[in-house]
Amino acid sequence: MIKENIIEISGLTKQYGQLTAVDHLTLSVQRGEIFGLLGPNGAGKTTTILMLLGLSEPTAGKIKVCGIDPAFQPFLVKEKVGYLPDEVGFYENLSGLDNLLYTAALNRIEASVAEERARHLLEQVGLTSKAHDKVQTYSRGMKQRLGLADILIKEPEVIILDEPTNGIDPEGVRELLALIKELNREKGMTVLLSSHHLYQVQQICDRVGLFVEGKLIAAGPIKELAFELFKNDPILLEVEVEPASAQLIAAIEANEHVTRVEQNRERLSIFCRQPVAAEIATTIVNHGARLFHLSQHDYGLDEIYHRYFEGGM
Amino acid sequence: MAAFLPEKISILFRRSPLTGEKASRAKHPFWVMVRKEVMDHINSWRFMILLGLMLLTTIASLYTAMSSLQRAIAEDTATSFVFLKLFTATDGSLPPFITFVSLLGPLIGIALGFDAINSERSRGTLSRLLAQPIPRDYIINAKFVASLLVITFMMIILGLLMMGMGILTTGIPPTPEEFWRVFFFLLVSIVYIGVWLNLAIMFSIKFKQAATSALSGLAVWLFFSLFFTMIVNIIVESTAPSHVADINELISYQGFVQNLLRISPSQLFSEATTTLLVPTIRTLGPITLEQASFAIAGPLPLGQSLLLVWPQLTCLAAAAFIIFGISYVLFMKQEVRSRS
Structure with a gap:
């Protein structure tokens, strides 16, 4: 209509x-x-x-x-x-x-x-x-x-x-x-x-x-806006692991759907193209690290907003 | 006082007793606004205080007039305007009624207008009003009309009170001419207070803070009632012609000084009202002895007195209109932001 x-x-x-x-x-x-x-x-x-x-x-x-x-x-x-x-x-x-x-x-x-x-x-x-x-x-x-x-x-x-x-x-x-x-x-x-x-x-x-x-x-609509903005990496996984070693991060980055990883002590933000939470979890466990938290994040306005201001897109 | 307010206003808003059966047609928004403003005024402490002040003034000036009436009548055997003496006579301890009005009138005007627009702004009601389908100038016009109505009521009440108490105390009723003279006196007073009201409204548009606006109004009032004559005196002393100057020069100089004084609205007011209430005043300018030599000492008829003060009246009205015009333009051009 x-x-x-x-x-x-x-x-x-x-x-x-x-x-x-x-x-x-x-x-x-x-x-x-x-x-x-x-x-x-x-x-x-x-x-x-x-x-x-x-x-x-x-x-x-x-x-x-x-x-x-x-x-x-x-x-x-x-x-x-x-x-x-x-x-x-x-x-x-x-x-x-x-x-x-x-x-x-x-x-x-x-x-x-x-x-x-x-x-x-x-x-x-x-x-x-x-x-x-x-x-x-x-x-x-x-x-x-x-x-x-x-x-x-x-x-x-x-x-x-x-x-x-x-x-x-x-x-x-x-x-x-x-x-x-x-x-x-x-x-x-x-x-x-x-x-x-x-x-x-x-x-x-x-x-x-x-x-x-x-x-x-x-x-x-907010969903479309998010998609438009985050075409490259529409999905964000928040992970908390111990230890967050460099090898582990390298292994995660090796996943073909992951575009980048940001580290903040034990917390990792993993930006990816596909929902690959299960695979990431396997990778972490296989590296002998302990997984405390894993969540998939949808982009809200806060992220959209934030991106505009820091990225000047 | 405040307790009976909401109900009163509700009644006013809901049903118009005047239109009765025709109440099906909604009232014109302008008169709705005027009505609300009037209600706001007469239910406010401010109005009560002003009214109290003016009532005291009335009683005080009546008292002072009474105590000097005997002497005033004895001095003035030529005329029979005893009743008007109530408004002008004084025993020296207190100023007469007309001086009181000239002094306190500005206060009334300023008190009723100093927060007209800026209070709406600081309360955040201005932007809400402007979002209604009414022309923008309704707001300022309604404020002005409402305040002027209140002033008119106040002056009429005071005038009638003065006359009533005068009749009671002296036992002398006013003649029709005296009545009309008092009527015109009240009219001039209303116009005079209107000038100050407009000035206060102008300040209320210009200044966002009500206190600043009130203070500015009071400053102008004090300037004209205290300092202005002083300043004119200084000018007079420095520019006065020598004693050997011929008569025409002296007369024109006198006229210049008088015109200088007439910049002050209170000067215009006192000239106008004195002429109206003291019928024996024949001229406001300088007069030579030879011009006066063949004049018959007697009061002027009302028409002639009015003619004499016509310029003063016109000037006062013009001042009111000019100041209102400036306020109008200021208000129409002002950017509307909520509370800023």
Whole structure:
């Protein structure tokens, strides 16, 4: 099935004086997917998001969100897109419910409808019991969940989350990500989220885009990205042996599927083309060494990320 | 005070008592914002303190006016504007009401505006607001309209209170002309405070820290109320024409000094309000003895008084608009980043 592109970015560039924050970015996000925008701080993720919402003007390039150009019709885009900024803030002296109702009123949602939706959303994000408490009593994680409810009250087609997991404890992150996934599944909502926490994003994203210094250096499903990057040695075996003698390493390297071996005391990292764990184990045992640990490793985003930064690929 | 707040706001947001049956159509977002801002103001400690301060001022100036009213009436047999004396008369121990307003008005303006934009920014609510389908200028416009509404209410309350207590204590009701003079006085006060409100809003856009913004506003206020006259005096002393200069030169020099003083909004305000509340003032510029020689000593009618202060009024309004314009441009051009 060919999916419709809900966000299309082509040749997008943003310059602040001499600094190029976003450099000829071309990217598309399909309707109904969760897309992760990954990159270190200052890579241009937030700038890109601001341009998607029409809050910042691109220096060059074209953007289409739901078929609308946000630079010219920011209103229409803001009606269809929910944006949860990094470190979202609320009116602390109002209750969570009133904050939601205020947002609803700004979106011209009729009062009775707004109230119904707000209550439903508060239930969905697990804040029903705190609905009438002032926001100043909320924890960071609760505010983030309220933020999610806040952007959902206008029933957007796309939600954009800027660093949604920042500063939340691991349990809070897990709940938030589960909630995002649920929304995506139930309502077919498109989600674009930016993060520098690779591991977290990995769990829920259908596709990711890697962002470094304003450039998109790779985009695709995480598995494909890993394969693309690690064509030569897609499999990594972690081995712990004693003694890790030079002869043993030489013998392992002699295996035709092994591309290289890195040693760190008793730990060996063996990069290979084929899953040859059994053969390696035999080799080790035959050399009279003691095998304490052997595991096969799939590449996660951390490795992908790491490679980009150290290898400059 | 804070306890009844959430419910109150909820009610306001949910149902509009004004629109009644037509409530099916959602309210315009701009008025939703104005309403919220007004609610924020009147439920804040800041507003309570300001109101308390102004109430004290009212009582104090009424007291000082009462104690000198007898003498003021005795001195001035030509006119019958006794009621207006309540606003201008003083026994010397405390300044009269108009001086109080001229002095404390800026404080009200600054207090209501100094954190208009930067507080939204530091709370992280600005970027959330901007992500809603509302034009960006609604934010600054709503802040301004809401604060000005609050100021208007405050001034009207104080003015009516002053009049009411005046009637009670003196037993003299105001004539229609006196009423209208007080009305215009209040109007000028609102415009005057509006100038300072806009200045404070401008600082709140310019400075990310609320404290910096408040301090800047207060600095400008102190500059105009304390140092400005001093500086003008220094200029006057160094540039004054010699004693042998002819009369035209002296008059034009006097005009120059006066115009210099009029750079200060409080000078404009006091000229305008004094003329409105003291109908016997016939001119604000220098006047020669021969020009005055055939004038009949008597009060000016309201229309003429208004005509006399029209330039002052226009200047005050213009100052308010110019400062608001600058704030508007600053705000529209500002890059939106969360909390930075």
